[in-house]
Amino acid sequence: MATILVDVDGPVANLPEAWLMRYNQDYNDCLTVDQIDSWDMVRYVKSECGSAIYSYLDSHIYDFVKPVKGALEGVQELRKAGHRVIFVTSSPEGTGDAKYAWLKRHGFLDARGAYGDGRVSDDYIEAHDKSLIRGDVLIDDREENVQNFPGNTILFDAPHNRSYEHIRRAFSWDDVLIFARLIFASSPMPKIKVAQAVIAGVGTDEPVDISPNGAKQRMIEICISNIVPDVIVTCPPSLSQTLVRVRMGNTQDAGNVQPR
16 A cells, blocks of 8 residues: 555645635636746736735635545545545645645545544645655645655646646646556556556647647656666557657567657
8 A cells, every 4th residue: 555645735626716716806807727827926916916815825715615626536546546645735824724624525534534444634734845744656736846755746737837847747637547557557557558548648639749849749758667668659540649758668569669
C-alpha cells in the first residue's frame, strides 16, 4: 500500500471559481479562471479591489466551493486499490476548519471511516512545505510543491502552472489514475496500452500540431518504475499527428514503436 498526498485547493476543491464568483459579484467584473496565469491575484483584479481580493479567503468561502469533476471518484478508486490518501493543504488563516468540514461534507473524509476501520481524521494535514510530509506520491497544482517533493509527483493542470514543464501533467482525474497506475506498475505495460494511456493523458482526442515552431505541440513523457531505454511512439492513424515520448523497458510487441 502506498501513501498518496493530495492537495485540496485545485485538484479536489474548485476554490478558484468560488473565489472569482464572489469578486465578480462585488466588483461587477467578469474575470475567469483561465485568465489567471500566475499566483499574484492583484495583477488581475480591478485597482479598487487590489489586495482586498485575498479577504475573500475566509471561513465562508467553502460554502460556495464545488468539488472538481471526478475528484471524489478518483480518490475512492485510489483507496480501493489499497492506497492511503492523505489530504495535505496550505490554508489561509481561519480557513482550515472550514476546509476540513468541506472534505467531510462532500464525502472525501467520511466520519464512518473511508477505509472501514474508522481511520479518517488522520488523513488531513495542513502544511506549507509539503516536502516535509512523508509520502510516495504528491498530487498538486503548485509547481514549487512538485519541484521540492522528494517522491513521485503528478502536476494537476491549471492556467497558473502551464509555463512549467512536468512529465506527469494531469488534465483530469482520469489522467491522475492513469499516472498512478503507471507509477505503481510492477512491470511495464504492453506498449500499445501505454500509448493509449498516454493519449488519454494528453487530454484530447484531436490531432496535435507538431510543426517545427512547436506552438501547439503537446508531449508527455511517462516514467515507469525500473525504466530502461527511451522509445518514441507514434500514435494510431486517428492521431497520426500526435507524437508521444514514452520511457519503457520491454520492446516486444511494440507495434509502431521505434527506439530513439
